[in-house]
Amino acid sequence: AQSVAQPEDQVNVAEGNPLTVKCTYSVSGNPYLFWYVQYPNRGLQFLLKYITGDNLVKGSYGFEAEFNKSQTSFHLKKPSALVGDSALYFCAVRVTTGGFKTIFGAGTRLFVKA
Amino acid sequence: SAVISQKPSRDICQRGTSLTIQCQVDSQVTMMFWYRQQPGQSLTLIATANQGSEATYESGFVIDKFPISRPNLTFSTLTVSNMSPEDSSIYLCSVGEPTVNEKLFFGSGTQLSVL
Numbered sequence: 001a002q003s004v005a006q007p008e009d010q011v012n013v014a015e016g017n018p019l020t021v022k023c024t025y026s027v028s029g030n031p032y033l034f035w036y037v038q039y040p041n042r043g044l045q046f047l048l049k050y051i052t053g054d055n056l057v058k059g060s061y062g063f064e065a066e067f068n069k070s071q072t073s074f075h076l077k078k079p080s081a082l083v084g085d086s087a088l089y090f091c092a093v094r095v096t097t098g099g100f101k102t103i104f105g106a107g108t109r110l111f112v113k114a
Numbered sequence: 115s116a117v118i119s120q121k122p123s124r125d126i127c128q129r130g131t132s133l134t135i136q137c138q139v140d141s142q143v144t145m146m147f148w149y150r151q152q153p154g155q156s157l158t159l160i161a162t163a164n165q166g167s168e169a170t171y172e173s174g175f176v177i178d179k180f181p182i183s184r185p186n187l188t189f190s191t192l193t194v195s196n197m198s199p200e201d202s203s204i205y206l207c208s209v210g211e212p213t214v215n216e217k218l219f220f221g222s223g224t225q226l227s228v229l
Binding site for chain 1: 154222
């Protein structure tokens with residue numbers, strides 16, 4: 001079965017420090033990977049995606065993600081965290097068998113402390 | 115991009131009743147999806163709403179409980195039937211294109227509480 005795993009329920013980081021939110025995937029064939037963010041009382045928003053090409057993908061709000069095929073990982077990163085980055089982050093994989101579906105990880109809550 | 119209007123934004127319902135959630139998109143989209151999200155938790159795909167045909171349901175979800183309509187390329191409804199407290203959740207409408215590199219757009223969700 002195709003899936004994504006987010007091993008951390010919560011990540012705490014101080015403002016100004018780098019942050020990493022982890023994601024690993026299990027897919028058959030080429031992985032199509034996404035990160036979405038859900039701010040409090042708001043809908044999900046797209047952050048970035050990896051389809052093919054460079055392993056380092058840049059996205060919105062200064063976030064980037066590194067695709068690592070050998071480790072089957074797609075970790076979300078930001079060099080300097082902001083308090084406003086506090087939100088719920090979801091890693092997701094696009095599945096093409098049985099239609100075009102998107103499967104989401106369990107989510108990681110990021111707390112950035114001032 | 116797509117702007118999605120979902121309503122109601124929240125509702126409190128009695129056990130045994132049904133609620134219909136509407137999803138309106140400001141442009142024609144090929145694929146519409148309905149997800150369920152427990153507060154602060156992950157999203158679970160309920161079904162893919164297909165225009166002009168029956169929805170495709172995921173394992174654990176059935177048409178009798180979650181009937182879906184998709185009369186055109188900009189509108190869909192999800193009905194939560196014969197509700198129980200276990201149906202209390204956030205229901206999200208999402209749209210996207212049938213290509214692997216396209217992101218999803220989400221409505222703001224319907225927060226449902228069943229008493």
